[in-house]
Amino acid sequence: MSPRVSDSPSAIPAPSPLEQLWLCEAIRLREAQGQRLDDREANRHAHAAGGDLAQRIQARALWLARRDGLLEALQHYRHGARLALLVLGLLALLSGAGLALAALGDGQRPVNLFWALGSLLGLNWLLLAGWLLSWVVASPGASSLAHAWRWLSLRGAADARASHLAAALPSLLQPRQLNRWGLGLLSHGLWLLTLSAALLMLLALLSTRRYGFVWETTLLGSETFVSLIENLGALPARLGFSQPDSALIRASGDLALTQESARQAWAGWLLGVFVVFGLLPRLLLALLCFGAWRHGLGRLGLDLTLPAYQLLRHDLQPDSERLGIHDLAPALAQPSAVASQVHSSSGALLVAIELDPQRPWPPSLPNGVADGGVLDSREQRQQLLERLSHTPPARLAIACDPRRSPDRGTLALLGELARSAASTRIWLLPAPAGETLDSARLDDWQRALQQLQLNYSASAPWRWLESGHE
Amino acid sequence: MRNPAAIREQWPDCNWLPDCIRATGATMNQPLKLAVVGHTNVGKTSLLRTLTRDVEFGEVSHRPSTTRHVEGARLSVDGQPLLELYDTPGLEDAIALLDYLERLEQPGERLDGPARIARFLASSEARQRFEQEAKVLRQLLASDAGLYLIDAREPVLAKYKDELAVLADCGKPLLPVLNFSSAGQAQEDAWRSALARLGLHALVAFDTVAPPLDGERRLYESLALLLEKSRPHLQRLIASHAAQAQARRHSGRQLIAELLIDCAACRQPVSRQPDAEQAAIQALREAVRQREQRCVDALLRLYAFRPDTAQASALPLLDGRWGDDLFNPETLKQLGIRLGSGVAAGAATGAGIDLLVGGLSLGAASVLGALAGGGLQTARNYGGRLLGKLKGQRELSLDDAVLRLLAVRQLQLLAALEARGHAATTAIQLDNPQDKRWRTGKLPAALHKARAHPEWSALNPAAELAQAERQAQVTQLAASLAEPEKS
Numbered sequence: 001m002s003p004r005v006s007d008s009p010s011a012i013p014a015p016s017p018l019e020q021l022w023l024c025e026a027i028r029l030r031e032a033q034g035q036r037l038d039d040r041e042a043n044r045h046a047h048a049a050g051g052d053l054a055q056r057i058q059a060r061a062l063w064l065a066r067r068d069g070l071l072e073a074l075q076h077y078r079h080g081a082r083l084a085l086l087v088l089g090l091l092a093l094l095s096g097a098g099l100a101l102a103a104l105g106d107g108q109r110p111v112n113l114f115w116a117l118g119s120l121l122g123l124n125w126l127l128l129a130g131w132l133l134s135w136v137v138a139s140p141g142a143s144s145l146a147h148a149w150r151w152l153s154l155r156g157a158a159d160a161r162a163s164h165l166a167a168a169l170p171s172l173l174q175p176r177q178l179n180r181w182g183l184g185l186l187s188h189g190l191w192l193l194t195l196s197a198a199l200l201m202l203l204a205l206l207s208t209r210r211y212g213f214v215w216e217t218t219l220l221g222s223e224t225f226v227s228l229i230e231n232l233g234a235l236p237a238r239l240g241f242s243q244p245d246s247a248l249i250r251a252s253g254d255l256a257l258t259q260e261s262a263r264q265a266w267a268g269w270l271l272g273v274f275v276v277f278g279l280l281p282r283l284l285l286a287l288l289c290f291g292a293w294r295h296g297l298g299r300l301g302l303d304l305t306l307p308a309y310q311l312l313r314h315d316l317q318p319d320s321e322r323l324g325i326h327d328l329a330p331a332l333a334q335p336s337a338v339a340s341q342v343h344s345s346s347g348a349l350l351v352a353i354e355l356d357p358q359r360p361w362p363p364s365l366p367n368g369v370a371d372g373g374v375l376d377s378r379e380q381r382q383q384l385l386e387r388l389s390h391t392p393p394a395r396l397a398i399a400c401d402p403r404r405s406p407d408r409g410t411l412a413l414l415g416e417l418a419r420s421a422a423s424t425r426i427w428l429l430p431a432p433a434g435e436t437l438d439s440a441r442l443d444d445w446q447r448a449l450q451q452l453q454l455n456y457s458a459s460a461p462w463r464w465l466e467s468g469h470e
Numbered sequence: 471m472r473n474p475a476a477i478r479e480q481w482p483d484c485n486w487l488p489d490c491i492r493a494t495g496a497t498m499n500q501p502l503k504l505a506v507v508g509h510t511n512v513g514k515t516s517l518l519r520t521l522t523r524d525v526e527f528g529e530v531s532h533r534p535s536t537t538r539h540v541e542g543a544r545l546s547v548d549g550q551p552l553l554e555l556y557d558t559p560g561l562e563d564a565i566a567l568l569d570y571l572e573r574l575e576q577p578g579e580r581l582d583g584p585a586r587i588a589r590f591l592a593s594s595e596a597r598q599r600f601e602q603e604a605k606v607l608r609q610l611l612a613s614d615a616g617l618y619l620i621d622a623r624e625p626v627l628a629k630y631k632d633e634l635a636v637l638a639d640c641g642k643p644l645l646p647v648l649n650f651s652s653a654g655q656a657q658e659d660a661w662r663s664a665l666a667r668l669g670l671h672a673l674v675a676f677d678t679v680a681p682p683l684d685g686e687r688r689l690y691e692s693l694a695l696l697l698e699k700s701r702p703h704l705q706r707l708i709a710s711h712a713a714q715a716q717a718r719r720h721s722g723r724q725l726i727a728e729l730l731i732d733c734a735a736c737r738q739p740v741s742r743q744p745d746a747e748q749a750a751i752q753a754l755r756e757a758v759r760q761r762e763q764r765c766v767d768a769l770l771r772l773y774a775f776r777p778d779t780a781q782a783s784a785l786p787l788l789d790g791r792w793g794d795d796l797f798n799p800e801t802l803k804q805l806g807i808r809l810g811s812g813v814a815a816g817a818a819t820g821a822g823i824d825l826l827v828g829g830l831s832l833g834a835a836s837v838l839g840a841l842a843g844g845g846l847q848t849a850r851n852y853g854g855r856l857l858g859k860l861k862g863q864r865e866l867s868l869d870d871a872v873l874r875l876l877a878v879r880q881l882q883l884l885a886a887l888e889a890r891g892h893a894a895t896t897a898i899q900l901d902n903p904q905d906k907r908w909r910t911g912k913l914p915a916a917l918h919k920a921r922a923h924p925e926w927s928a929l930n931p932a933a934e935l936a937q938a939e940r941q942a943q944v945t946q947l948a949a950s951l952a953e954p955e956k957s
Contacts, residue, residue: 029935029936032728032935033933033935051549052548168936171938304717307721307725307728310720310772311768311771317548319522319546319711319714320521320524320543320546321543321544321546322527322541322544323541325539325540327540327605327609328539354627355625357625358625376628378628378632380628381565403623404624405509405510405511406534407534407560408535408562408563408602409562412566441532444532
């Protein structure tokens with residue numbers, strides 16, 4: 001399949017494994033709508049491509065996607081996604097820088113520590129809490145996201161084919177919650193970008209401008225603030241960020257200190273809190289989402305138990321295939337008519353061939369009719385044929401059970417017997433009590449006997465055996 | 471497929487891998503070859519059709535010697551060929567052939583079986599009088615073993631014994647298989663003792679038209695006893711076929727569940743003008759009929775019965791369609807399905823709107839019921855529909871009785887397809903369904919839920935079939951279709 005992909009004139013790059021599955025799902029959804037696709041050629045290609053069933057289904061989907069323009073639609077999505085990512089990334093960078101600028105101001109006025117922290121991290125924390133909450137309240141968030149995606153892609157999609165593609169993505173990702181991890185990766189990644197930009201801007205501003213830091217309160221006591229600042233700074237301090245001592249904190253509650261060490265201590269504290277409580281959580285969550293996404297992606301495959309794929313099994317990976325005829329049928333020799341080869345004959349004889357041993361035989365015979373017994377084995381056949389060649393009967397009745405199959409061996413025996421009697425009749429025995437004859441098989445017998453030109457009847461030919469007439 | 475890992479798994483005590491591969495290569499890589507032999511007209515081609523699940527393999531008729539050529543079929547698992555089956559012409563003149571074989575021996579000479587067969591195959595009669603028999607013997611010689619098919623209704627005649635004697639001369643293992651074994655016990659015992667006298671003690675009963683559920687497994691297991699070397703192949707085949715039967719059943723139930731969800735969720739607005747109403751009713755009925763037909767087609771395809779073959783028309787379907795109309799009250803009565811309240815009430819009051827619709831419900835009751843049962847999202851869904859009601863529109867939906875009928879019918883079809891051999895050419899007789907659950911019991915919760923979700927139905931315009939919640943309900947419903955009936 002791969003040569004076709006690279007040879008395609010529009011030069012659409014080969015889909016990634018995820019995109020392959022996406023195309024499969026889109027095709028499956030399309031078929032679920034009811035109409036069967038004209039997929040004979042696709043099936044043939046997929047069958048020839050080999051591999052296991054999942055690979056063949058993917059090859060088929062790829063072939064159909066190329067034929068029906070889904071690949072182009074996929075390419076649109078790729079471009080769109082790339083563009084959107086670029087725009088979002090730029091936005092994140094700009095808003096990050098803006099965040100830092102807004103938090104620190106122009107240095108004319110002292111920076112209120114908690115206002116600065118709030119404006120740097122407030123929105124981040126709010127949205128982070130929202131994201132965490134979405135794990136607790138499971139389905140509504142997911143479905144509204146799916147709706148948003150659908151709405152977006154319907155506006156963006158040029159035609160119906162693309163809309164199948166749009167519906168397929170959530171349906172592919174949802175069962176393994178991959179959509180959550182993917183969206184998480186996207187949002188945490190963007191926030192990480194925003195916060196990194198903010199951090200860089202903070203560093204730039206703090207290195208090139210002089211800021212004084214204060215904290216202010218009207219309602220709360222200063223002790224609360226001192227302990228709050230110390231608690232917030234405890235974790236960053238362990239990582240090496242500076243932590244203002246309590247005297248400095250108290251002093252900064254009155255007015256912005258102008259001495260260098262105080263400013264540096266506050267700047268270090270601000271950076272530490274920002275990194276530890278803003279940047280680090282996002283980084284860790286982004287890594288977590290990335291890991292989960294990769295893990296899920298690795299285990300994402302076609303669900304072969306779906307009826308749509310079970311239906312394809314027969315076409316793509318048949319469990320049985322015909323090997324064809326490799327020893328041709330011989331020309332069938334038509335049985336020719338049997339003519340008696342007997343010149344002088346006398347008497348009447350009844351024989352039966354290949355009877356069920358459970359059938360009572362012989363029936364009570366009229367006077368002058370001899371019993372030839374039941375012919376089954378080769379020896380019995382031989383004996384009777386020898387006896388007939390010595391004393392050919394004038395009238396020979398052969399009883400056959402039409403439940404047997406009129407095979408070539410039996411018909412040959414009938415012919416041989418008929419040739420050694422002056423005239424012959426076949427008696428097609430009725431079925432034993434409680435059974436019925438298979439009419440199709442009876443018909444086979446009659447046809448075969450007609451070809452041999454032997455007379456037959458379904459009733460006992462007693463009168464014919466006795467007298468020679470009906 | 472020379473897969474060292476697989477070989478290691480099979481021979482854990484193997485120290486030097488290449489040697490093992492060489493030693494086992496012959497049996498690992500080559501599919502097991504089986505010749506299906508027997509008297510004419512005992513159902514050899516039918517056996518192949520059933521084992522390969524291929525309704526179009528060869529030609530089957532009641533005539534003797536329908537098959538006069540040798541034709542093969544291959545069974546594979548995951549692309550690896552495991553078994554090759556060869557359909558051979560019937561033996562028709564074994565008595566004369568055995569006689570001829572014995573005459574081929576020069577006086578004072580003692581030939582063993584294969585040598586006698588070799589001499590026969592080189593003779594001119596092998597190209598003339600016994601050409602058909604020669605094909606059978608050649609194929610048996612080229613195979614690993616033979617399946618000797620027996621019509622269990624036949625008495626043990628001398629010609630069959632001679633057939634076995636000729637076949638035994640080939641020196642290949644033979645496994646007798648009793649076809650039509652459901653016909654009666656008397657002959658089966660006779661066959662058993664006759665075969666035991668010939669040294670054939672293993673015997674498998676396998677009815678090609680209505681194969682027993684574990685018939686295929688027992689056939690392959692008996693073969694594995696006979697052909698120890700091929701045991702891994704045969705066991706893989708057994709495991710794979712069991713897994714696939716399971717997967718087919720699962721998929722079949724999913725297909726039926728989707729049909730039921732589609733129909734339960736189906737609702738279409740209809741205006742109050744009588745003409746438009748009638749037209750909408752007709753359109754919806756036709757849509758539902760087509761939807762059911764799609765399910766029938768899919769089930770036939772799933773079980774590898776083609777709608778255009780004789781086999782399919784012999785199902786309880788007329789030309790691949792159900793003969794009885796879905797919306798005919800008589801059909802419901804025949805299957806003993808409880809009529810929905812709408813139909814019954816309409817009949818009692820003579821108001822007739824629901825009776826007239828026959829299987830479709832009109833009105834507000836279902837909307838309100840769904841509202842009571844559904845949550846916020848449901849209410850949002852219904853916003854537009856309630857507005858439509860205020861504007862004088864009403865909605866058409868399918869009555870419970872129709873859902874019951876659909877479920878009973880499709881489950882019956884699924885059961886019939888499961889039990890049907892791919893050689894069956896006659897119509898199957900379906901018993902009256904014993905499953906009371908669907909005829910009169912409570913409908914599963916998934917269907918009630920679907921009533922409140924018009925977007926789940928492929929019959930509605932703005933269908934969203936990919937919704938995860940719909941898929942969950944389909945799975946749940948399919949699982950409840952699988953539950954055994956509680957008595």
